[in-house]
Amino acid sequence: MRDRFSNRLGFILISAGCAIGIGNVWRFPYIVGQYGGAVFVLIYLFFLVILGLPVMVMEYSVGRASQKSAALSFDVLEPKGTKWHFMKYVAMAGNYILMMFYTSVCGWLFYYFYKMLIGDFNGLNASQINDEFGLMLSNPFVQVGMMFLVVCIGFFICSKGLQNGVEKVSKYMMLCLLVLMLILAIRSLILPGAMAGVKFYLLPDFSKMQNISEVVFAAMGQAFFTCQAFFTLSLGIGAIAIFGSYIDKSKKLTSEAITVVCLDTFVALVAGFIVIPACFAYNVDPGQGPGLIFQTLPNIFANMQLGNVWGALFFLFLSFAALTTIIAVFENIITMTMEWTGWSHSKTIKVSFVLVFVLSLPCALGFNVLSFIQPLGAGSTIQDLEDFIVSNNLLPLGSLCYVLFCTSKYGWGFKNFLKEANCGEGISFPKQVGFYVSYIIPVIILVIFIQGYISKFL
Template sequence: MRDRFSSRLGFILISAGCAIGLGNVWRFPYITGQYGGAAFVVVYLFFLIVLGLPVMVMEYSVGRASQRSAAKSFDVLEPKGTKWHWMRYSCLAGNYLLMMFYTTICGWMLVYFIKMITGDFNGLSTEQVSAEFNNMLANPLIQVGFMFIVVCIGFWVCSKGLQNGVEKISKYMMIALLAIMLVLAVRSVTLNGAVEGIKFYLLPDFSKMVDSGFGEVVFAAMGQAFFTLSLGIGAIAIFGSYIDKERRLTGEAIQVVCLDTFVALVAGLIVIPACFAYGVNPGEGPGLVFVTLPNIFANMPMGQLWGALFFLFMAFAALTTIIAVFENILKMTEELTGWDRKKSVRISFILVFLLSLPCALGFNLFNFIQPFGTGTTIQDLEDFIVSNNLLPLGSMIYVLFCTSRYGWGWKNFLQEANTGEGIRFPKSIRFYVAYIIPLIILVIFIQGYWSKFF
């Protein structure tokens, strides 16, 4: 008997928890700052609807129709004699590779939550705050220790099962995440000087797109819209296999995308007005969260409290993704090996921990490994393999599988997606889905390599 969510709310929150991650709450604010504020947000939302949403419906459809994870879903649905089931290896690799660096970064969030709540940043200069981050990276015990804690939390939740562990805990974490976000957003927009940041973030000025380079802004928006939903490695498809056929999948996907977008937009509302209030450039890049924002909190009234809440929110965002992906890893392992949940947890725990060590040690003991040149790390390599290769190529395979007569096929996909009540997936956009979306994905794939190496 296939596991089932106990409620539709559980499905939506956990699916959103998988999609909502560091791409929303860490990358989105600074990339918005880099590419012109509200004008970038408008372009991002456009591509989220026309690109991310259809691919998400396809992943859900493959999962629900097969009642399997990505380990076996293609075997069930593919035409006899075809090789679509080879996709399982890309999905399994993608889930593991994502966790190989995600667990370490989540550990950073826990470290900074503790530092904030204990007042470690109180009275420090800008240079000293920056040194705190570098010192944390240089300490292998902190890096490995907190990564280990994150792996323990994730697999402990998953060991409780789908309803009693993954669904129950993820629902509480998502509700807490949303509540903390709203409190932080209210605080940020009420700071003295935050009004200019709100205007920059919410009032589109398309001349800023020209200043940033129109093509650069469009490619950045396409990439962010595409990668934010964690599509292409079966991490979303697994939750399709856990729901019944009472509702059409387009409406379910829309709700997940809306929740994912809400979190990204509120994250920007937390970060960008605060940056303007304290005269900080919101487009400073990845260091914004760990270097710039702690300086802001250090100078903010009750900054210790607001800083602790901020990094708790960041940790929850990362943990909801980790729990969702761990669930996918476990279900894939069970289907491929026939092991029960306990054995799958034990073996997967060991594998994830060992495979996460290179990233955790890549900033200290293994810092001599610089795959893309001076200053790069093992994390950069792992992120590049996932974000620039497995996610776009995997998504393209899902699209082709659902639209090609040599795969599962358009007719079968439509029948599954439109089973139940709710919003129908439009039959009329077949040409767009079958040809234009793969072309866009190919452009994103090529652009990723161009930006990285040229």
């Protein structure tokens, strides 16, 4: 018998936990800083609704209709003689490759939480704090040790089952995450000079948009990948579809997707209220890139009253955001493997644990022992390659497959998709948008896919 969530709240919070990842609080604030503040936010919200939401409804629908993970969902629903079931290989590869670098990033967050908690940054100057990140990356024992800890925690929680492990822990972590965010946002907003950051964040200044097409592409990418949570990047690899297979037909799936997208968007927007006002309060450029989290913000906390406390809370919040994603993807890996092989839950946990740990080693060692491997050119790392494979290839192409499968007469078909999506109470998926989801969304996804290569290599 198929596992079920104990209640709707569990489904919403776990789905949101899968969607909410480091991208919401790492990438979103600095992308906002780079592309004109509120102007970018408006464009991002627009693409989130017209692009991310429909794809999420489709993934949920495939999962709920098939009552299977991506390992077998296409086998169950595809027309006889078609090859949609090959999508299982994309889904499995996407989940594993995502975890190959995401576990290391989560380990960084755990490590910085610990360092903040014990006051390790106290008394250091700006240059020394900046150097701490590089020192961490260059230490293979820290890198592998923290990654191993993350993998252990994730699989231990999953070993307790859907309701007693994944659902229960994710609920508490998500609620703590939301509370921590609000506390940190309030603290940031009351800093002297923070209101300049709020103005930048909320009031559009179109004169700052030097290249409208560049801003639009950035917003499209963030909207598309924030539903997937950037480093999490759930859509397109079955990580969202699996949770559709765990729910009944009492609610229309558009309603559920809207709730999850709103919660995901709330986290991204509140993250902006944490980071951007603090940057303005301390005269820091919020658009300086990924170093904002691990180098700039620790400098801000070091100069703030009770900074080690606020810094520890900030990295604890980030750790929760990352770990909820890891738990969700581990659950997907476990379920896919069980359906694919017929193994027991216990055996699948053990084999998956070993595979994820071993496959995560190249990334953890790619900043030190294996730093001579620079697959995308001078200065690149193994993590860059893994991220590129997932975010620039498997995710957009996987999402494209879900869209085509749900709309094409050679796939599951738009009528079958609508019937499943609109079963139950709530907001219906409008059949009037059939042309848009069948033809326009695939074009948008292909544009994002091509733009990803252009921005990477040209």
